[in-house]
Amino acid sequence: MLSTLNDFKQYFNLTEKEIEGAKKVIDTFPVRCTEYYASLANRNNPNDPIKKTVFPTAEELKDFLPDDPLKEEIQSPVSGLTHKYPDRVLIVATNYCPVLCRFCMRKRNWKKQSFVITKEQIDEITKYIKTTKVRDVLISGGEPLTIPDEILEYLILKLKEIETVDIVRIGSRLPVVAPNLLTEKKIKILERGEKVWLNTHFNHPAEVTKSSKEAVKKLLKAGIPVNNQTVLLKGINDSEETLYKLFSTLQRIKVRPYYLFRCDPVNGVFHFATSVEKGLEIMKNLKKKLSPLALPYYAVDTYRGKIILFPEGAEYKRDEKGYLFKVEDVSILLP
Ligand code: SF4
Known part of the structure; x- marks a missing residue:
């Protein structure tokens, strides 16, 4: 390490x-x-x-931006859980990651004392999910698949038992940054969870290697669908050629590209952001070359949820203060 x-x-x-x-x-x-x-x-x-x-x-x-612009921490009715959308919740299982990506939107957690979700917290969280009839659970971190197998199993099996939960999504970068840590035992636990999908995070074709392909193959073989979200990053992947290669390669290994995010306005991160227009231009050109199954949604994330931006007629206003987006009755200004 x-x-x-x-x-x-x-x-x-x-x-x-x-x-x-x-x-x-x-x-x-x-x-x-x-x-x-x-x-x-x-x-x-x-x-x-x-x-x-x-x-x-x-x-x-150089940034003087908020640490948590998506307001994850104040929308937390139970310790370890964020509830932002009516049918979905986010569980933050740990703040540990084997790789610290410089563009991480939860960078605020890096210097906090290390934490791993406990069985007591899981009991509280699952009780909350049962009463609110949540349908979709996202487990993220840090890297959630680094928590001890015993805790992972406890969490996954408790969620499996909840009648209203249709899907348990795990946000994991292990196939990309540490495929060897995705052990047979962990995959077995995910398989036993029955409702588990894995959302991974490839940003560049250089990350798609023999080892990462093998990790993906094992997940697919265990019946776990694998989707990918990418962040559009200045100087890393902000070109049509790079993203064409990434999305077509992912499709070849049966990983569905489903989101391309503009970089969030987070402290210590925003120097990686491109203009909204740059992302729209790339998407417009990719649309001519890739079928919808290889094309992700291009989106910005806000504390009121994601806004999907379509190359034709994207709805926002731009002036000297930044971009103004409308979400229902609220206007949100982003730099
Ligand atoms: S793996 Fe994910 S959570 Fe961990 S540092 Fe990278 S972007 Fe952040």
Whole structure:
């Protein structure tokens, strides 16, 4: 596991300027990466997408934005659970991740004391889900599949028993950043859950490797549908060619690309954001080349939910203050 700047020097050719920039950041936003994921980088490419995903830059300190613009923490009726949509809830199972992606929208949790959901919390959460008749449960983190197998099994089987729950979605980046940690035992637990789907997060074709393909294959073989969400990231994947290659490769391995998100206006992250128009232009061109099964929805996320942006006639206004979106009766301004 890489956890110091020195560890990163073994995988990337770093300039003095890059190291100096990173040193300023790591007290605020630490570093961590698996050997597997770092080994995917081409060390001679100064703009390598893997390097940009995991190696900090001083730009992370230039934003003065909220840590939690989606207001996940204040919409939490029970510890560990966010309830934003009538039929759906989010369970944050841990704040631990084996790879700290610099664009993470839950970066605010990195420096909190490590936590893993407890059985007592699971009991409270499942009691709440039963009374509210929620239909769709998303388990996220951090990396939820790093929690102890015993806790994972307890959570998955408790959710399976709830009559109203149709689907349990697990948001996991393990197939991308640490496919070896997706053990047979974990897959068996997910399989026993019966309602489980896995939503993973490939951002770049360089992340689709023999090991990640094998991990996906095992999940599919166990009857677990695998979908993908990508974040549109300046300097990493914000080109038509890169996303064409990513989405077509994912389709080939039977992973459905279903969301392309604009980067959220989160502290320490927003330097990765592109303009809304850039994403619309890319989607317009991809639409001519890819069938709907390989085309994700392009969306921005807000505290009132996701807004899907269609290349034709996207509904927003832009002025010098930013983008103004309307969600039902509320207007939301995004930078
Ligand atoms: S794996 Fe997901 S939760 Fe973890 S740091 Fe990366 S984006 Fe954030």
